[in-house]
Amino acid sequence: MGNRRDFLKRVLVSYALTSFFCLSIAILLAPLALTESFNTTLIISFCIGLSINTAGLLGDRLCRWESWYLAPILITCSGLGFGLIIAGQLVMGDTWFFFSSDYSSLIAGIFFGVVGFLVFSTREQLLNTRMQLAEAEAARIAQERRTLETELKLLQAQIEPHFLFNTLGNIASLIRDNPDGAESTLHNLSRLLRASLKRTRNETNTLAEELEIITAYLDIQKVRMGDRLDIALIIPDNLKAQPLPPLLLQPLVENAVIHGLDPKLEGGGIGIEATVEGDQTVIRVADTGLGFRTVSSGNGVGLRNVRERLAALYGTAASLELLENPSGGITAELRLPGSQQ
Amino acid sequence: MTTAIIADDEVNLAKHLGDLLKRVWPDLELLGTAHNGVEALALIARTTPDIAFLDIRMPGLTGLDVARSVPAGTRVVFVTAYDQYAVDAFAAAATDYLLKPVSEERLRQSISRLNVQTPLQADRLAELLDRFAAQTKPERLQWLRVGHGETTRLVAVDDVLYFQSDSKYTTVVTADREQVVRLSIKELEDQLDPEHFWRVHRAIIVNVRAILEAKRDLRGRYALRIRGRSEELRTSEAYAHLFRHM
Numbered sequence: 001m002g003n004r005r006d007f008l009k010r011v012l013v014s015y016a017l018t019s020f021f022c023l024s025i026a027i028l029l030a031p032l033a034l035t036e037s038f039n040t041t042l043i044i045s046f047c048i049g050l051s052i053n054t055a056g057l058l059g060d061r062l063c064r065w066e067s068w069y070l071a072p073i074l075i076t077c078s079g080l081g082f083g084l085i086i087a088g089q090l091v092m093g094d095t096w097f098f099f100s101s102d103y104s105s106l107i108a109g110i111f112f113g114v115v116g117f118l119v120f121s122t123r124e125q126l127l128n129t130r131m132q133l134a135e136a137e138a139a140r141i142a143q144e145r146r147t148l149e150t151e152l153k154l155l156q157a158q159i160e161p162h163f164l165f166n167t168l169g170n171i172a173s174l175i176r177d178n179p180d181g182a183e184s185t186l187h188n189l190s191r192l193l194r195a196s197l198k199r200t201r202n203e204t205n206t207l208a209e210e211l212e213i214i215t216a217y218l219d220i221q222k223v224r225m226g227d228r229l230d231i232a233l234i235i236p237d238n239l240k241a242q243p244l245p246p247l248l249l250q251p252l253v254e255n256a257v258i259h260g261l262d263p264k265l266e267g268g269g270i271g272i273e274a275t276v277e278g279d280q281t282v283i284r285v286a287d288t289g290l291g292f293r294t295v296s297s298g299n300g301v302g303l304r305n306v307r308e309r310l311a312a313l314y315g316t317a318a319s320l321e322l323l324e325n326p327s328g329g330i331t332a333e334l335r336l337p338g339s340q341q
Numbered sequence: 342m343t344t345a346i347i348a349d350d351e352v353n354l355a356k357h358l359g360d361l362l363k364r365v366w367p368d369l370e371l372l373g374t375a376h377n378g379v380e381a382l383a384l385i386a387r388t389t390p391d392i393a394f395l396d397i398r399m400p401g402l403t404g405l406d407v408a409r410s411v412p413a414g415t416r417v418v419f420v421t422a423y424d425q426y427a428v429d430a431f432a433a434a435a436t437d438y439l440l441k442p443v444s445e446e447r448l449r450q451s452i453s454r455l456n457v458q459t460p461l462q463a464d465r466l467a468e469l470l471d472r473f474a475a476q477t478k479p480e481r482l483q484w485l486r487v488g489h490g491e492t493t494r495l496v497a498v499d500d501v502l503y504f505q506s507d508s509k510y511t512t513v514v515t516a517d518r519e520q521v522v523r524l525s526i527k528e529l530e531d532q533l534d535p536e537h538f539w540r541v542h543r544a545i546i547v548n549v550r551a552i553l554e555a556k557r558d559l560r561g562r563y564a565l566r567i568r569g570r571s572e573e574l575r576t577s578e579a580y581a582h583l584f585r586h587m
Contacts, residue, residue, distance in 0.1 A: 162398070165422035166351065169441035173357030224351050262350075263400045265377050292484060292495060303497060316517065322495035324486065330495070 014053055014120075021119070022049035025112050034104050040091055047087035048109045052079030052116065072117060080106075080113050147312070159196055160254075164189075167220050174223075185223050188216040207274060207283075208240035214253050214272070221257050228267025229257070239274045242281055244336070245313055251302045252285040252320075252332040260289020260329060268329065279338065286331040292324055306334075344370045346388060348381035348407065349396040349420065358394060358420065358443055365448050378402025382410060390415055392455060394439070397421040409470050417466060418451065427473070434469045482532035485513060487520045496520065498538075502567050503547040503574060504529055516569045539583055541565065541576040555584045 026042040035041050052075070059075045084106060088097035098105045167189050174182035195213040211233065218231050253272065261268045268288035275282050303320070310318045317337040325331055345362070349355040355374045362369055372388040375381035378401035385393055385407070393415050395404035405427070408417045419431060419438040431438040437451060485496045496513060505512045506526040513520045530540050540546050547565060554566040555576075563584050565574040576584070 161423040161425075163422075165441050166354070169357070169422060169443070170351065170353050172442040173353040173360075176360070177356075223353065226352050265379065265400050292486065304499065307500070319517075322484075324493040324495060 011057060014057065015050070017120075017123075018049045018053040018116075019046070021116055022046045025049075025108075029108065034108070035091075043090055044084075044087040044105050044109075045112075047090065048080055048083035048105075048113070049116065051083030051086065052076055052113060055079030055082070056120075072121065076113050076117050080109050084109060146308070159193065160258075163220075166224060170220075170223055181223065185220060188219045191216040192220070204243045205246050206240065207235065207242040207244045210244050210246065210249050211235060211240075211272075214250055217250065217253065218257075218270070221262075225262065225267055228264075229261060230267075230269035232269065232271040234271070234273040236274065239276070239281065242274075245309065248306055248309060248334060249283060249285070251306050252334065255302060255332070256285055256287035256289060256330070260287040260291065264290045277335075281336045281338065283334040283336070284331055285334075286325060286329065288325070288327065288329040291329050310334075342368060342370050343392065344372050344388065344390045345392040345394065346372050346375065346381070346384050346390045347394045348375040348378070348384070348399065348404065349394075350376050350399045351396075352376065354396070354441065358439075361443060361445060361448055365445060366452050378404070378407050381407045385411055385415060392416050392418060394418050394420055397424050397427060405470055405473055408466065409474075416455065418455070430469060430472070434465055436466060436469060481534045482529070485522055485524075487513065487522055489520075494520075498533060499548075499550075501548055502551040502570060503545060504538075505574075506544045514570070539580070541574065541580045541583065543577060545574055545576075547574060557581075557584075 022045040023042070026038065026045040029041050029045070030038050035044070055075045055078050056072075059071060084098040085095055087105065088099075089095050091097070094101075167185065171182050171185050171189070174185060192213060195216075215233075218229075222229050222231065249272075253270065256270050261270060270288075271284075271286045273284045273286070275284075303322070307320055310320060314337055319333075319335045321333045321335075323331045323333060343366075347355050347358050347362075349358065355376065359371055359374065362371065369392075372390050373384050375384045376399075378399045380401075381393070381395065381399070381404075382402065389412055391414070393407075393411060395407055395417055397404040397419055398421070399407075404419055404421075408419070411417055417437070419427070419436065420441060420443070421427060421438065422441040428438060428440070430436075437454065439447065439451060482498055485498060485501070487494045487496055496515065500515050502514045502516065504526060505514065510521045511524055511526055511529060513522055526540070526544060526546060529546055530538075533546065537549055538546050539549055541563075547567070551568045552565050553568050555563045556566075557563055562578055562581055563576040565576065567574060
């Protein structure tokens with residue numbers, strides 16, 4: 001994950017900045033002539049600065065101290081102390097020199113330690129903020145890509161080739177013996193195709209409009225499956241104007257037919273029911289198909305699309321649940337906020 | 342006289358193919374029509390036709406399943422609306438197939454091939470079918486049943502962020518809720534797709550796609566940040582190798 005390289009870079013940059021900071025302090029203090037030479041000031045300054053920086057880096061690496069507010073102070077103090085011990089040894093040959101004989105460096109060290117701490121912690125915060133911004137940007141781009149992918153998958157899912165060619169095959173087979181059936185199937189297919197094309201641009205439909213498309217779909221499946229498919233719709237008139245974004249309900253109906261009913265030898269029934277429960281509109285798609293055991297072949301993607309769209313459109317105010325019917329088959333329960341009464 | 346059977350779950354399509362065959366190949370005797378894979382198998386066993394027209398997608402058994410147990414003397418012609426992958430394989434292996442909607446012209450071509458007494462390609466077909474069978478992945482757990490009062494709710498395993506177990510139950514954590522299933526972590530581990538679900542701890546299986554970040558500590562264990570969750574998951578040392586190459 002490139003973590004090690006990032007860390008190494010951070011270490012080098014922090015030492016470079018610290019060195020620059022220490023040099024500046026030494027130059028700043030030179031006119032005061034606190035020590036016998038500029039070099040001595042420089043050595044003391046570097047000892048303190050590098051020591052504090054090292055303590056900071058070690059603290060950062062060894063423990064997760066960000067959450068503990070006393071940690072920065074502790075680190076600065078221990079770094080300062082250690083720096084002064086080394087400086088005492090280097091400059092005076094007396095380890096405790098700066099703690100017993102001359103307090104000027106200790107005072108200067110505390111002063112610049114605090115200044116340095118403020119400067120560096122501000123820089124750290126800035127870096128963190130920048131990192132968070134970059135992270136947020138990356139998350140936004142990833143989200144955008146997911147949305148696009150979902151849209152694409154939706155487009156592909158709308159006209160499943162197997163369904164399309166089977167329907168055309170059915171029309172071809174009906175033309176001679178049952179021209180009326182062929183014609184109505186052709187009309188249903190073109191309604192479905194037209195709706196698919198239109199809906200890629202359309203944001204919201206009504207429940208009635210969606211049901212019209214679903215009815216076209218189910219009528220075609222009825223031609224294909226014959227006695228193996230029973231259809232029941234229970235939609236109160238007052239709910240027909242309820243707004244319903246496209247491609248929420250249809251995938252549930254398609255799943256019920258493709259994965260529940262069509263693979264079942266004797267077929268079965270599908271029921272679509274809309275009701276108002278509290279301040280929610282609830283649409284249930286129930287089937288008597290194969291149910292849970294065979295729900296494995298690929299419909300996870302379709303359902304995830306529905307879930308993602310629900311989350312994008314309504315946040316947590318909408319939900320999709322799959323329930324197992326006691327008598328076999330599955331009920332998909334779509335809950336949307338608001339109801340047009 | 343050559344004999345044949347047709348297997349297609351769609352009544353119209355089976356009848357249509359039968360009608361076309363009558364027109365294009367009047368000498369062919371149709372011995373019957375089956376409307377699912379199980380019926381097809383029984384019909385073939387009873388009539389041992391020279392040719393079996395098998396739709397690929399049928400309830401019960403698929404056309405490919407049926408073809409595996411067809412007697413050696415029966416030649417298989419697959420019929421499909423759209424199975425691009427299978428069609429490519431058929432074309433490559435010179436297996437007979439028809440595309441729906443079946444056109445008269447295409448049917449004529451196919452029949453002229455069937456009439457040429459080419460040696461039966463049973464071995465080749467068997468090899469092709471074996472290849473298809475090998476490609477179907479082992480069954481993986483896709484859905485979890487979660488008891489919820491009177492009803493049973495289905496949760497897609499792909500939506501699960503992680504599983505965490507205590508002595509008796511396993512908690513299933515998804516973006517919006519935590520639910521309990523009566524499956525041990527071991528049972529889950531055996532049934533989940535190991536590419537996407539990693540056991541990272543004695544009591545934790547995590548969905549790899551839900552991991553935002555893995556942070557290493559001094560003891561070589563990792564703290565995992567999970568999408569949409571505030572808590573961190575700790576891996577145990579035994580499973581740390583999973584993240585070393587991330």
